[in-house]
Amino acid sequence: MVLLECRGVTKLFGALAAVQDFSFLLHSGEILGLIGPNGSGKTTLFNVIAGLYTPDQGKVFFRGKSTLGLPAHAICRLGIAKTSQIMQPFTDMTVWENVLVAALYGGNLPMARAVEKADEVLQFVGLGTLRDDPASKIAVPFRRRLELGRALATGAEVLLLDEVLAGLSSVEIEEALQLLREMRRQGKTLILVEHVMRAVMGVSDRISVIHHGEKIAEGNPREVAGNPLVIEAYLGKRYA
Amino acid sequence: MARYLYSSRIQFIFLLSMGILLLIPLFGLEGYRLRLLALVFMWVALAGCWNLMSGYTGYIDFGPVAYFGIGSYCTALLMIRGNLPFLLSLFLSGGVCAGFAFIIGLVTLRLQGAYFAIATFAVAEALKQIILEGDRLAGVEFFGGSHGLTLPPAPSELFFYYLLLFFMGMVIALTYLLSHTKFGYGLRTVREAGSAAELSGVPTLRVKTQAYMLSSSLIGCVGGVEAYWLTYIIPDDVFHIMRTIQMVIMTLLGGMGTVLGPVIGGSFLTLIAEYLGVKFVYDYLILVGGVIILVIILLPRGVVGEIKRRRGRSRWFF
Numbered sequence: 348m349v350l351l352e353c354r355g356v357t358k359l360f361g362a363l364a365a366v367q368d369f370s371f372l373l374h375s376g377e378i379l380g381l382i383g384p385n386g387s388g389k390t391t392l393f394n395v396i397a398g399l400y401t402p403d404q405g406k407v408f409f410r411g412k413s414t415l416g417l418p419a420h421a422i423c424r425l426g427i428a429k430t431s432q433i434m435q436p437f438t439d440m441t442v443w444e445n446v447l448v449a450a451l452y453g454g455n456l457p458m459a460r461a462v463e464k465a466d467e468v469l470q471f472v473g474l475g476t477l478r479d480d481p482a483s484k485i486a487v488p489f490r491r492r493l494e495l496g497r498a499l500a501t502g503a504e505v506l507l508l509d510e511v512l513a514g515l516s517s518v519e520i521e522e523a524l525q526l527l528r529e530m531r532r533q534g535k536t537l538i539l540v541e542h543v544m545r546a547v548m549g550v551s552d553r554i555s556v557i558h559h560g561e562k563i564a565e566g567n568p569r570e571v572a573g574n575p576l577v578i579e580a581y582l583g584k585r586y587a
Numbered sequence: 588m589a590r591y592l593y594s595s596r597i598q599f600i601f602l603l604s605m606g607i608l609l610l611i612p613l614f615g616l617e618g619y620r621l622r623l624l625a626l627v628f629m630w631v632a633l634a635g636c637w638n639l640m641s642g643y644t645g646y647i648d649f650g651p652v653a654y655f656g657i658g659s660y661c662t663a664l665l666m667i668r669g670n671l672p673f674l675l676s677l678f679l680s681g682g683v684c685a686g687f688a689f690i691i692g693l694v695t696l697r698l699q700g701a702y703f704a705i706a707t708f709a710v711a712e713a714l715k716q717i718i719l720e721g722d723r724l725a726g727v728e729f730f731g732g733s734h735g736l737t738l739p740p741a742p743s744e745l746f747f748y749y750l751l752l753f754f755m756g757m758v759i760a761l762t763y764l765l766s767h768t769k770f771g772y773g774l775r776t777v778r779e780a781g782s783a784a785e786l787s788g789v790p791t792l793r794v795k796t797q798a799y800m801l802s803s804s805l806i807g808c809v810g811g812v813e814a815y816w817l818t819y820i821i822p823d824d825v826f827h828i829m830r831t832i833q834m835v836i837m838t839l840l841g842g843m844g845t846v847l848g849p850v851i852g853g854s855f856l857t858l859i860a861e862y863l864g865v866k867f868v869y870d871y872l873i874l875v876g877g878v879i880i881l882v883i884i885l886l887p888r889g890v891v892g893e894i895k896r897r898r899g900r901s902r903w904f905f
Contacts, residue, residue: 399782419785428786435783437776439844448776451769453788458769501788 348375350536351396351427351505355405358391358560365391367560368405373505378527378537380551380568382544384580388560389540390432393507397429398422409505423453428503430494432510432540436482442493443469443478446500453501464500472496472526488519495526505536512543524550548572556580597763597846605756612745621744623861625816628751631853632809633830634837635758640802641835642843643771644795645778646696650707651806651834653691653714654684656826658807659814660718663736666815668729677811684807685800692799696792708831715826735821738814747816754809761801763846774798775844840882842889851890 351373358366366388373379383389394400396407398419406413414422423429428449436445446468450461469475472492477485482493491511498506508527512520520543527537527550541547547554548568556564556571558580564571571577612621633655641648658680665676695706718730730736741747765771773794776784784791814820833856841852859878863871886893 397786399785418790419782420788420790423786423788431781431783431786433781435779435781437779437783439778440775444772448772448784448789449787451772452790455788461769497787 349373350375350410351538352408353392353396353405354408356392356395356402356407357404358388358395358400359403364560366395366402366557369557369560369562370405371555371562371565373536373538375504375536376531376534377553378531378539378551380547380554381538381540381557382542382547382554383557385542387557387580389557390509391560392557393429393509393538393540396422396507397427420452423501423503424455426502426504427507428453428498428501428505429507430498430509430511432513434487434490434494436490436493436497438481438483440482441479442474442482442485442489445482445493446496449497449500450502453497453503456502464502468496468500471499471529473522487514488516491515491523492526499530499535504534505538506530507538507540509540510542511539512541512546520546601759601763605752608752609749612748617744621748623858625744625748625751626861627854627857628748628755629809629813630833630837630857631850632751632755632758633806634834634841634849634853635755635762636802636805636809637834638838638843638845638849639758639762639765639805640798642838642845642848643766643774643778644798645844646795646799647700647704647835648707648799648802649704649831649835650709650711651803652826652828652831653707653711654688654803654806655810655813655830656711656714656718656822657684657687658810659820659825660730660736661807662811663738663814663820664729666738667736673815677808677815680811681804681808685804688800688803689796692796693792696795696799708828711826711828711831715822718822718826730822733821733823735819738818738820741815741818747812750812751809754805754812758805759846759850762849766846770794770797778844836879838889840879840886840889842891842893842895845889845891845895848889848891 349372353369353371356366356369357364369392381389381392391400395402398414398417398421406415408414409425409427414425437448443465447461447465450456450464450468451458454461454464456464469478472495474489474492474496477489485493495508495511512523515523524546531537539547539551551568554566554568554571555562556577563576563580564574616624637648637651640646661680661683662676665671665679666673669676691710695703698706719733721730722728722732773789776787776789777791777795810825814825837852837856838849839852840856841848841850860871860875863874867874888896
């Protein structure tokens, strides 16, 4: 079943098309990797889907309904949650409270249920022991987990994960990938924006490659890795 | 779950203090002291209202006095021109302020940081001018212009003591209860820059507007109480910028975004100004300024903020 669809999405910043006529389908239960060099428009596309930017052309459909014009909080409640590349926890709150807010508002749960949900999510992402620490004081790998936890607590079906693996050691990446697989098993549908190629290749069912705002390739990881256009975009013409 | 939400200790202290304050007039507190205490209640309530909005959301409202003025004038006009009883006028004034805050909020709460402060400041000043000049422009006698309005004679001091105690208690209790509800958590997310709040599903504009309406309507009620208390209001006084500054400074001194902050800041500043005003009739404002500067240098987070920092994270002071 198609859960999310981008149809011809274009986002302009002045004369620059950060995303140009981009389309893709996301099926329920899938992990889609979205890769591309720096500045290729990945994060912009995520922001359009999450409702932070309004597309100049094209539309995003969630369960067949257009999300055009909906504010970000409404899209979150519909079932699309995004984590941010630049982690922004609520700094004057504890780790637990950060997740609680997402459960209360994003998940629209009453207080008692949200409290349970927040604890459950913290256990799941492995932050149980840091529960009462101020969110501003925890280390980067834990902040990534907190971002994941917040997205999970909203109860959204589709999670847009913007570079959740960036800055992690190889052991931490392995743990994080384990977490992503577990999330899929629990029925979540994921889109990963990543730089860490090897990791995305290993975990994604399909890969979509974006370059200068346009889609240059799509397919299973092996096809994409061998595609000359992709190699050119990443390494330059000489290697293609 | 109760352990996450409420501390029975702080509830006990609150109820005990309220009980004592309820009873002390019966044991011979009267005249100047009674009046002074009522004044403290008023300022704690006002600072508390400001804190409810600006302390929790981080949106610095620099025009809360607009609602103090609207509340004063609304109560006065309803009593004089509408011949309504005081409490009904007061209640209606609160509603008018909430409505007004809704309109102003929808426009100004989209602004960020300093722009919001400037916009709210401008609204308060504009309102003062409208009330000052409105009658002359329209050729009617309604607001009373710079002559002000005289309200019907007020009942006893005790009445205002209890009324202001009620409002103070309500603001404190509301702040305390709110900070443990969904709405309270929503408010605290608004403070963070960026999109994190929206991405967590918080409808930020709605949450801000609701807080602004609540805060403004309570400020309006306190304004109405003061109008009836003093029985005479003029625009220059009820819309005076000093009132805004006092609400802000009191909250900053006590600690923004805390339940006890406005209580400590409001009591301290009202009492110290009163004390210095008696001792040094002509230069007391300089001294008050000195005290404020000293406290800000020594306790940049406010009294409660500093205690919280030293004790580590304590739910106690919420």
